[in-house]
Amino acid sequence: MSTLTLESPSAASAQARTHAFPWLAWITFVLMALSLVAVFLYAPIEKTQGPPQKIFYFHVPLAWDAYLAFFGTLVGSIGFLRSGRQKWDVLAFSSAEIGVVFTTLVLISGSIWGKTIWGAWWVWDARLTSTLVMWFIYVAYLMLRSSMGRTARAARYAAVLGIVGFVDVPIVHMSVTWWRTLHPQPTVANPAGPTLPGDMLATFFLCLITFTVFFVYLLRERMAVEDLRQTVDSLTARALETE
């Protein structure tokens, strides 16, 4: 099993990258604060569901981030298989890790919402079931990586799984939808125009932007950590060679 051949180590540039994005952290912080204000003070209380409906403003953007993350894994996987360059693999891996965290949060926040609205923590509805299957696919991805270590073969296997898994997600969703459905129909991405009232819609889009920025921030940070780790690895390898 050959370990990855590392691109020329440059500790300085990796370090620069880690600290080059505090401004992104600040933007995320400000947007998050604004979102909380909008969710709790600006958006009206929904008539039939009451305050629990407010979970919606975080639940849906979390799901959006999860899909965004798995799309990042797809892009990284294809890039890695085409070029063999390690930076693509770093993108795929970092993105998958964040995606699994967000999918877990989607399942938890959805479960809390479901308990108050449907009266059950879990129902075998189409969207819940397909989200759970998606979670399993990418948990398998992370397990594959952690069991194989950081080898070239692990990166290739993971890239294959990153592609097959992403192709599978919409098929799983269709098959499970045909199997059964109970989840509310889309209220924003509706062909006849959004059915949400204006102030709720504005709050929702603010949250969506906030979480998108949050995702980009997390991804940059996670990739910078991976870069640093690889720099350390190659420096260690070089130190051992010269000894």
Add this chain to the structure above:
Amino acid sequence: MALRSSTARVLAAEDGLADSPAAAFPAAIARTSFVGQAWALLWKDLAVELRRRELVGSVLVFSLLVLLIFEFSFDVDRAQAEALAPGVLWVTFVFAGVLSLTRSFAQERDRGTWEGLLLAPLDRGAIYVAKLLANALVMLAVEVVSLVAFIAFFDVRADWLALALSVLAGTIGFASTGTLLAAMAAGTRAREAFLPVLLLPISVPVIIGSVKSTAAAFGQPAGAYPWLGLVLAFDAIFLAVSFAVFEFVIEE
């Protein structure tokens, strides 16, 4: 080099090239058509299985035991047998399928013949197609016997043609991603444990579709969708994607 020439000899013998001088074997394989290569590889796998009979036998006994455990767990009587049939059968087929898929690549690795396959100048796609067909045939052999046993045990009635097509379509779909992921799992340390973790979530669409179309074959309510057609569509997608990425899994 010994590996290469032994693989070459097997392949060459199947193509009627056994008389060629040894040095010409790799070139002769390279000239063989895609179908010829896949056929030779499939024949190799089936010949090994027919002579050793280690896979079908053990998987078959395993799947009969799963049926036995179902009888103990659900106390199936004849009246409800048809309602339970799709679930019982597909759980059995999926477990048996995972077991036989794991073995198919593990055998190659254990005997050291895997490197021989990779060294031979074969089209990677031909290796995939041959392995897929071999796996599907082993699964089908086990499924036919389990199905006959199930019918005998529980005296069920079904639309036999629809049932046969459902089992066939489901098996191809399950084996298509199964072959890709089994090749992957064989390269990890905990291969037996890994295959189901990779394969089962990916196969959800095929499993749902097959259970539903099998239910329809048993005259059970299965919803308004043409499940058999959907399974065939899933098969086509899974086959195309697995075929396209297989070469990345077997590169060393």
